[in-house]
Amino acid sequence: MTSTPAEMSAIPVIEGYDGADYYALMTRALHQILLEEGLLAPEETDKVIAALEAPRPEWGARLVARAWVDTAFKARLLADGASAAAELGFTIKEAQLVVVENTDDLHNLIVCTLCSCYPRSLLGQPPWWYISKSYRARAVREPRAVLEEFGMALPESVHVRVHDSNADMRYLVLPRRPAGTEDAREEDLARLVTRDSMIGTAQVSAS
Amino acid sequence: MSAPRFAPGDRVRILDIGKPGHVRIPWYVRHKVGVVERHCGAYPNPEELSCARPGLPAIDLYRVRLGQRDLWPDYAGAPDDTLEIEVYDHWLAPAQDDAP
Numbered sequence: 001m002t003s004t005p006a007e008m009s010a011i012p013v014i015e016g017y018d019g020a021d022y023y024a025l026m027t028r029a030l031h032q033i034l035l036e037e038g039l040l041a042p043e044e045t046d047k048v049i050a051a052l053e054a055p056r057p058e059w060g061a062r063l064v065a066r067a068w069v070d071t072a073f074k075a076r077l078l079a080d081g082a083s084a085a086a087e088l089g090f091t092i093k094e095a096q097l098v099v100v101e102n103t104d105d106l107h108n109l110i111v112c113t114l115c116s117c118y119p120r121s122l123l124g125q126p127p128w129w130y131i132s133k134s135y136r137a138r139a140v141r142e143p144r145a146v147l148e149e150f151g152m153a154l155p156e157s158v159h160v161r162v163h164d165s166n167a168d169m170r171y172l173v174l175p176r177r178p179a180g181t182e183d184a185r186e187e188d189l190a191r192l193v194t195r196d197s198m199i200g201t202a203q204v205s206a207s
Numbered sequence: 208m209s210a211p212r213f214a215p216g217d218r219v220r221i222l223d224i225g226k227p228g229h230v231r232i233p234w235y236v237r238h239k240v241g242v243v244e245r246h247c248g249a250y251p252n253p254e255e256l257s258c259a260r261p262g263l264p265a266i267d268l269y270r271v272r273l274g275q276r277d278l279w280p281d282y283a284g285a286p287d288d289t290l291e292i293e294v295y296d297h298w299l300a301p302a303q304d305d306a307p
Contacts, residue, residue, distance in 0.1 A: 140235065159287060163291050164236075167295070
């Protein structure tokens with residue numbers, strides 16, 4: 001018996017870890033063998049893990065704050081994210097960083113429906129919900145409902161644009177600068193910028 | 208490397224080429240018509256890279272803008288909400304005249 005579309009949409013999205021234990025075990029076994037055979041030194045693995053864990057949302061926040069105070073930098077960031085990031089000393093290791101700007105009329109939201117593509121070389125590892133099947137399925141299907149659950153009910157007059165990060169590009173949202181921060185210094189502005197605001201599931205507030 | 212087949216503003220149909228394996232084109236955009244937003248450059252084919260092959264020559268990659276109402280007929284948001292997604296050249300066909 002086949003399910004009707006209504007029945008299908010009633011089936012909850014199941015989070016699964018099929019095979020995760022198997023691959024974790026295989027990775028540990030392979031690592032052990034490589035160490036025993038002298039093909040890999042323990043410090044080499046530590047170095048790679050440290051490099052993976054170094055990037056963090058504060059790096060992206062510095063790009064956002066600079067773009068808010070420097071319109072020429074903002075133009076360069078929107079034209080070529082990786083080159084602009086390099087100006088501040090950040091190396092984007094993915095193919096390109098596409099920066100999309102939120103305005104009074106446009107709100108951008110980033111998702112990777114196929115897996116968990118994320119600008120990891122800039123922001124670090126994605127939050128758990130970004131990887132969840134529920135977010136991945138719903139962000140493209142009902143973005144306004146998802147945003148509302150994140151605390152952002154947007155009026156119909158604000159255009160919602162979803163970016164499915166499905167291939168080689170990586171995405172960063174340039175959030176709106178909050179009102180009342182006209183006199184704030186760049187360093188203080190950077191402290192206001194949250195990880196979620198650069199994914200598009202939050203706005204930046206002035207305090 | 209030859210010039211990209213599509214330019215920003217071109218109407219394109221996203222194909223379903225029926226390829227199994229590590230394809231990057233999700234089902235929900237297949238058969239849909241959108242507009243090229245930008246050419247992203249050319250990249251090794253991920254369908255080949257996933258099988259440890261070089262994936263060359265590199266394939267043009269585009270960002271395609273689609274209307275949410277075209278993706279989901281019962282979309283509940285504003286009528287002009289959009290979605291953008293990356294599509295490799297071999298998953299695209301020109302769609303100048305056909306209806307969305």
